[in-house]
Structure formats: C-alpha cells, structure tokens
Amino acid sequence: MPVVGMVGGGQLARMTAAAAVGLGATFRVLAESANESAALVTHDVAIGSHLSLPDIAAFAAECDVITFDHEHVPGAILAELESAGVLVRPGSAALGYTQNKLAMRERLSSLGVPCPRFAPVVSVADVEKFAAGSWPVVLKAVRGGYDGKGVWVCDSAVEAAEVISHGIPLLAEEFVPFRRELAALVAMSPSGQGAAYPVVQTIQVDGICREVIAPAPGLDPDLAIEAEAMALGIAAQLGVTGLLAVELFETRAGGLLANELAMRPHNSGHWTIEGAVTSQFEQHLRAVLDLPLGSCVPAGTFTVMANLLGGTDPDVFDRYIHVMAADPTVKVHFYGKEVRQGRKIGHVTIVGGPGDSVESLRDRARRAASYLRWGTEDGE
Amino acid sequence: MPVVGMVGGGQLARMTAAAAVGLGATFRVLAESANESAALVTHDVAIGSHLSLPDIAAFAAECDVITFDHEHVPGAILAELESAGVLVRPGSAALGYTQNKLAMRERLSSLGVPCPRFAPVVSVADVEKFAAGSWPVVLKAVRGGYDGKGVWVCDSAVEAAEVISHGIPLLAEEFVPFRRELAALVAMSPSGQGAAYPVVQTIQVDGICREVIAPAPGLDPDLAIEAEAMALGIAAQLGVTGLLAVELFETRAGGLLANELAMRPHNSGHWTIEGAVTSQFEQHLRAVLDLPLGSCVPAGTFTVMANLLGGTDPDVFDRYIHVMAADPTVKVHFYGKEVRQGRKIGHVTIVGGPGDSVESLRDRARRAASYLRWGTEDGE
Structure with missing residues (x-):
C-alpha cells in the first residue's frame, strides 16, 4: 500500500489516522509537537513546522502523497513542493482559494456560483459605499480566518472603522438574513x-x-x-x-x-x-x-x-x-x-x-x- | 484518561487501537516485533515477548490495566503479575479456562451449561471406551489449539491411535451433528x-x-x-x-x-x-x-x-x-x-x-x- 502523509497534527489528522487502520493505508503525520491531537495516536509521527519548506520536504520524501489537516501551509511552499515533484493533494492551485477569501469569491462568481455580494475594501469610505446605507455589513479578513475569527458584523461606519484600523486586507460582504x-x-x-x-x-x-x-x-x-x-x-x-x-x-x-x-x-x-x-x-x-x-x-x-x-x-x-x-x-x-x-x-x-x-x-x-x-x- | 495496554500485536490489537482513538483512551501494545499487525499502526508500541514475565511486567508498569490480544500468556505469569498488583483483565482465573479445554469443560458442566459429552483420554483404549462403538469421536488438545489446529475428527480407533501417538494431553468429545x-x-x-x-x-x-x-x-x-x-x-x-x-x-x-x-x-x-x-x-x-x-x-x-x-x-x-x-x-x-x-x-x-x-x-x-x-x- 502507498504511504500517505498528512501535514498538521490536529483532530482531523487524528480521526484520519483511525480511518487509515481499516483501509490498510500507511499513514504518517507531520505535527508541530508530540502532544498534538494526532501525534498522540498515530504510529508514524514526524515533528516539524508546516511553515518550513525543509520540514515538509523531508516529511514528503517518506510519503507517496501528502495532504493536509488545515489550510495554513503557505502557497509558495506548496508550489515549491510541486515543482520538486511531490504529489500534493489537493494541489496548491486549489488550496489557494481556501487561503484567500477574495480570490475565492472572485473565482466562484466567475463560475456563476451564487455568493453573497462582495467587494474588496481598504477604507471606511469603501465600506460605506458598499453598504449604501444598508447595515449591517460583514467584514472578513482576506486571509487566516476560521471558526468566526476574522469575521466582523458591523452595524455602522464607526464599527467598520474599528476593523479597518487593524490594517489587514479585508473584503466586505452583504449580511445574509x-x-x-x-x-x-x-x-x-x-x-x-x-x-x-x-x-x-x-x-x-x-x-x-x-x-x-x-x-x-x-x-x-x-x-x-x-x-x-x-x-x-x-x-x-x-x-x-x-x-x-x-x-x-x-x-x-x-x-x-x-x-x-x-x-x-x-x-x-x-x-x-x-x-x-x-x-x-x-x-x-x-x-x-x-x-x-x-x-x-x-x-x-x-x-x-x-x-x-x-x-x-x-x-x-x-x-x-x-x-x-x-x-x-x-x-x-x-x-x-x-x-x-x-x-x-x-x-x-x-x-x-x-x-x-x-x-x-x-x-x-x-x-x-x-x-x-x-x-x-x-x-x- | 487511564492507560490500557494490550499484550499481543495481532489484528485484534490493531483494531482495538483504532477503537481507542475515538474513546480517547491511551492505548499501548506489547508486540513481538515492529512488523506485527498492531505494531504497524499503534502509537505506543513496546517490543517484547508474551512468554516473558520481565517483558510483560515492564510493559504493565506503564499501564493502568493490561488486557490481551490472545490467550497465550502462561497462567503462572498472569498470577505473578496479579500478585505484584498489576490490574490484569480478564484475570488469570478466568483466562485459565481458555487455556485448558478440559478444565473449561469440567467447569461449564459443573455450572449446568450444556456441552458435548467429553472425557479426558490418555490411551486408545480410553477413546474406544468413550466411543462405545459410535464413531466419529472428536479429539482435542487440552492446550494450545486454535483455528482448527489441535482438533481431530477420528473415524476409527486407528485414526485415534495416530493422534494419541503425538503424546499430548487430550480430551475426547462426542461428534455433534x-x-x-x-x-x-x-x-x-x-x-x-x-x-x-x-x-x-x-x-x-x-x-x-x-x-x-x-x-x-x-x-x-x-x-x-x-x-x-x-x-x-x-x-x-x-x-x-x-x-x-x-x-x-x-x-x-x-x-x-x-x-x-x-x-x-x-x-x-x-x-x-x-x-x-x-x-x-x-x-x-x-x-x-x-x-x-x-x-x-x-x-x-x-x-x-x-x-x-x-x-x-x-x-x-x-x-x-x-x-x-x-x-x-x-x-x-x-x-x-x-x-x-x-x-x-x-x-x-x-x-x-x-x-x-x-x-x-x-x-x-x-x-x-x-x-x-x-x-x-x-x-x-
């Protein structure tokens, strides 16, 4: 059986490890520490960072294919791995859309997938223009949000200004009732x-x-x-x-x-x-x-x-x-x-x-x- | 969560390892080699022999309770572990009945559990007496049989003589149609x-x-x-x-x-x-x-x-x-x-x-x- 490696040692990798037992696949995990959720139960654990190309490359060298417990491996690292011939599934092109919400929205819209109305915003004026007097407006971090983090429901320009002041790339979305x-x-x-x-x-x-x-x-x-x-x-x-x-x-x-x-x-x-x-x-x-x-x-x-x-x-x-x-x-x-x-x-x-x-x-x-x-x- | 250790690294331990993931129990295996079925997927594998008291004792010292993938740990070792305060589940008294088919039959019969008619036999004459002219008769090794090994269906005293010649402790049982x-x-x-x-x-x-x-x-x-x-x-x-x-x-x-x-x-x-x-x-x-x-x-x-x-x-x-x-x-x-x-x-x-x-x-x-x-x- 081929060897599949999962980058990230959270609960998703942990439950994947259990599924691999029955499937007969050889399963490996790249975890940040030996105490991570998946590292506690997986037979073959490598310790390393998902932000380090050398760590992932060394891990991938012992696998036939690598996949992911999360979407936090930088796109540049994914592309490097692919150039080096590593089988990365899903690939960097697809994963990019989980790492950049603006790119995701633009791509889905171009495919005709119904999405909330959206626009990139850099200023309070942008948000006010997007709102056109209709609040609340949802502001989202373009990168790095999860589990409600990186999402702000703003009832006014004052609240939007607070979010804008964080200085991170944002997109505005209509609030969907x-x-x-x-x-x-x-x-x-x-x-x-x-x-x-x-x-x-x-x-x-x-x-x-x-x-x-x-x-x-x-x-x-x-x-x-x-x-x-x-x-x-x-x-x-x-x-x-x-x-x-x-x-x-x-x-x-x-x-x-x-x-x-x-x-x-x-x-x-x-x-x-x-x-x-x-x-x-x-x-x-x-x-x-x-x-x-x-x-x-x-x-x-x-x-x-x-x-x-x-x-x-x-x-x-x-x-x-x-x-x-x-x-x-x-x-x-x-x-x-x-x-x-x-x-x-x-x-x-x-x-x-x-x-x-x-x-x-x-x-x-x-x-x-x-x-x-x-x-x-x-x-x- | 307490730590449970399983002695034996076969497929039963392998599938128990998968079950332990969801349960959240810490699971360890004592396997004879790193290539055994359970050793390939269990996070925490100790290598040692189930026939060695020191190996099992060292393993048990890292567990809250030990249990078994098979019934081949000698009763004397189980009793020693229990004397030393190790939590052995099932215990040696119970496990003894899986290791000695004659003792099992005698105990079940004394409990009134319906069993095939049986008797210990040491000679062909014993088998012939047990058969009383009605063949086939089943001969079973008192110890160590599994998956059909250690079980002989004898159609005649000649066939029984062949089994008796192995020189191992046997019991005879009626052939149940x-x-x-x-x-x-x-x-x-x-x-x-x-x-x-x-x-x-x-x-x-x-x-x-x-x-x-x-x-x-x-x-x-x-x-x-x-x-x-x-x-x-x-x-x-x-x-x-x-x-x-x-x-x-x-x-x-x-x-x-x-x-x-x-x-x-x-x-x-x-x-x-x-x-x-x-x-x-x-x-x-x-x-x-x-x-x-x-x-x-x-x-x-x-x-x-x-x-x-x-x-x-x-x-x-x-x-x-x-x-x-x-x-x-x-x-x-x-x-x-x-x-x-x-x-x-x-x-x-x-x-x-x-x-x-x-x-x-x-x-x-x-x-x-x-x-x-x-x-x-x-x-x-």
Whole structure:
C-alpha cells in the first residue's frame, strides 16, 4: 500500500489516522509537537513546522502523497513542493482559494456560483459605499480566518472603522438574513470520480459550529441536489482532490449562497464516522490515494453531531462516565486535547433509527455535550 | 484518561487501537516485533515477548490495566503479575479456562451449561471406551489449539491411535451433528454490568471461520435469549472482565451446546465495527477500563462479515482497487500482514438495509473476499 502523509497534527489528522487502520493505508503525520491531537495516536509521527519548506520536504520524501489537516501551509511552499515533484493533494492551485477569501469569491462568481455580494475594501469610505446605507455589513479578513475569527458584523461606519484600523486586507460582504446554514460535502479523486454526501444543516454559535444534523431536515430535494451539484462543480472547476466542504446559506427567499470552502475533512462531516457507509476521513484518504470512492449513503435516518467544547473543569473523565451510563448509544470522540474554556475538545454523535425524531436526537446529543462540558445536562 | 495496554500485536490489537482513538483512551501494545499487525499502526508500541514475565511486567508498569490480544500468556505469569498488583483483565482465573479445554469443560458442566459429552483420554483404549462403538469421536488438545489446529475428527480407533501417538494431553468429545454454528458475544465490566450482542451464525471451513451473519438468520428468539443468557452466565460465573465469546452448536434437535470460549475481541464480532452501535473493540476497552458499556444494538438489518484469506499472489493492492470500484458499500479491513496462502489477512463487511436479503449480502461479501484472494469473484 502507498504511504500517505498528512501535514498538521490536529483532530482531523487524528480521526484520519483511525480511518487509515481499516483501509490498510500507511499513514504518517507531520505535527508541530508530540502532544498534538494526532501525534498522540498515530504510529508514524514526524515533528516539524508546516511553515518550513525543509520540514515538509523531508516529511514528503517518506510519503507517496501528502495532504493536509488545515489550510495554513503557505502557497509558495506548496508550489515549491510541486515543482520538486511531490504529489500534493489537493494541489496548491486549489488550496489557494481556501487561503484567500477574495480570490475565492472572485473565482466562484466567475463560475456563476451564487455568493453573497462582495467587494474588496481598504477604507471606511469603501465600506460605506458598499453598504449604501444598508447595515449591517460583514467584514472578513482576506486571509487566516476560521471558526468566526476574522469575521466582523458591523452595524455602522464607526464599527467598520474599528476593523479597518487593524490594517489587514479585508473584503466586505452583504449580511445574509439566512433561514439556516447548510453544508455540502463532496469528494473528488484525481481520476475524476466524484461522490456527494447528503447535505447537512449546521448550527453555529458565535461563529463556531455547535451542531450538525444529517441530512438537513425538511430540505427541499431540489435544493439538496442543487447544493450537491454546486459542490461537485466547484470541486471539478477548482481542481480539488480529496474532500471539499462548501458552507452554504439557505436564504429566506429559499435559495442558496456559497459561504466558505474547505478542502479537507470538515467539522460538518464528523457525523459520517458512524452515520454514513464511508466516513469522510476514509473518503479523503481514498481520494488522495486515487482509490475508488466509497458510498456516501447514510447509515441511519438522521444523525446528529454536537461539538464538545471545553468548560472550566479540566477533569472530563468523571463526567464522561456519567454520559456513557446515561445514554449507551451516544458516541463520544475525544481529541486528546487539554481542556480549555470554549476549545473544541471532541464531539458526540447519535445515529437515529426509524423511531427517533430529529428533536429527540438533538436533545440527547446536546445533553451529552452539555454534561461533558458543565456537569449538567442543560448547561448550554 | 487511564492507560490500557494490550499484550499481543495481532489484528485484534490493531483494531482495538483504532477503537481507542475515538474513546480517547491511551492505548499501548506489547508486540513481538515492529512488523506485527498492531505494531504497524499503534502509537505506543513496546517490543517484547508474551512468554516473558520481565517483558510483560515492564510493559504493565506503564499501564493502568493490561488486557490481551490472545490467550497465550502462561497462567503462572498472569498470577505473578496479579500478585505484584498489576490490574490484569480478564484475570488469570478466568483466562485459565481458555487455556485448558478440559478444565473449561469440567467447569461449564459443573455450572449446568450444556456441552458435548467429553472425557479426558490418555490411551486408545480410553477413546474406544468413550466411543462405545459410535464413531466419529472428536479429539482435542487440552492446550494450545486454535483455528482448527489441535482438533481431530477420528473415524476409527486407528485414526485415534495416530493422534494419541503425538503424546499430548487430550480430551475426547462426542461428534455433534449440528444444524449450524452460532456465537454469542457478551461483555462484562468489573462493576458487574453486562451487555450482549445479537447471536450470530458462523460458517467455518476446515476449522477456520469464513463468514459471520449477524444476527443469525431465522434463529428462534427463545434460543437467541438462551444463548445470550448462557454467555452472560458464564461470564459472571467465571469472573470474566471484558469480552466473552461463546462458540455454540445449534443441534439438529434444536438445542444449544457450548463449544469454545474466548475472552477477548473475537472473529465472530468483527461485524460490530460497522454493524453495531458499539464495536466489540470499543466494548472490550470500556469493560477493562470499567466504563459503562455501550449499546450492542445492530446498525443494519443484517450484517455479513467474510474473512479474507491470503491467496498465491501477494500483490493484493490492484485487486483491492477493483473490489472498491465494484461495490462502494463493501468495507475492507486489512491487517497489514504479509500475504500467505490461507492466512487471515483481513476481512470484509457489508451492512444491509431493509431491501437487502441475507443471501445477496453474503454473495457480495463472498465476491469481494474471493476477488481479493484469487482475482476472480467465484474463486471460493
């Protein structure tokens, strides 16, 4: 079997390591330290920086193909690796669109993908012109934002001025009064095979994903097909290899707008570990190894995933026992991370059967996540 | 989280390592070499012999609890470890019954568990007396048999004489003309919590498990309950911690007879990785860590597991691609073992939905296993 290396030692690499065991692929991780989430469980760990060309090149020399746990490897390094003959999947051209939101917006718009109205802005005057009297306006860092960081909802020119004063490249976007947020997850292999998971609903709090419901309840089947086709089209047009997650707004008018892209396993796809025939982690490995893709068919009626955030008490173990005893069907995934207030330290998944309502599944997932965080079932 | 160490580096430890990732438990393996199945994927591998007290003691010193991938650690070593305060789960008293088939038979009989008629034998005359003119008679090595090794079906005193001539301790058992073979898999925690998986049908060829169908199709519900209760009763009476697999005969008269015991994850439970809410590997970890046990409820209607045996061509990878392409719902598990004719090198699993007949699932699983072995879908 070929050797696949993942740059980055976070929880996505950790869960990919577990998926590689069954697949029989040899899996390696480049982590920044031996204490990182994936480094704690992966057999073959290299320690190095994702910002260092020599570190990644040395790592890649022991792999047949490299892929990524995050989108933070500088584009120049990716291009250098490719010039040197390293198989980089997804490639630098595709990954560039996850690193530059303005380039992403411009490219998606040129492809005809519906997006929020946007414009680059450098001054308060630019923002005011963009707003044209209609606030709020969303300002986004062109580079480096994630989990709500790098996104500011501004209700006035005064608030926009505060963001502009940070001195970073920004784009302005219309504030979309959405009905709900959705995510479309697809995979594409170098051979051109594509596969689409059912479209899910994501529930964000303060810009952080808290819950995922798969498939999105009550979603118009035509809209679901439109979302899957949109994601597959973006993957094909941008030359993505591996997973592509497209975060979407379902607008109040009943349409779709593309929000963000990720080209790796994604929080909105954690439900697939138990909830789909092929997990997103195995699917990503299959795609980057150019193996035939696995079935994306759901294993249950509905699956609910709730992120587990750190609370104030680091001793999660006692609470873990309680959660296991209270609900023997809940599946807890710990990432091996130190507990810090608000940090994603794991997730819980419940796969529903014919008799389970979405609300009862959500309730059980939330109770488990709440108890693990706060020691009470209604803490969040 | 506490640290659990598994003695033995085979495929059971390999799959337990994958289960430990999600559970968040720190998992270590004591393997004989760095090339063993589990040693290839486990983060924390110690190299040593399961026949060496110092090796196991040194390993155990870095663990909160130790458990086993096999039943080959000598009882004297287990007892020494326990005397030294090591948490050994399952304990030496229970494990002793998996190492001595005569002691197992005597104990089960004393508990009232229905077993084939048996007797210790040392001479051909003993065997003839046991047979009382009714052949065949099954001779079994009291110690060390597995996968059909150490079991001889003798049609005559001449054949028995050949086995007796090996000079090893033997017991004789009646030859049971069974309808089919079943297996009951249960878990028991030190706190006394028990959990039972649905009873499965196993299909053996030449003493090696080839297929498992979960749950056993058409099994009388009363018989299923009897099998589960029998396994839970044995686990409780023998003081088993962790998994207990009871291999059973369903007799032509419609009753059950206990055949063999295993106190670890078992081949008859591999289907649980995809086919049950909690996999047997996670369940074993939960039990030995004295965590609340997980749900044993099936994820599908029927799940079929087929063992993948090595063929004559070691290059399984090309055939793997074909199998993935032919059936995107088949789940292949490779053990990272060198391909040798007849050796268990992996397994395939297919979880069925409401529309799938057991025969169609078996057919698909067999095709995949056959193609991986022989390069043709009807090679076995």
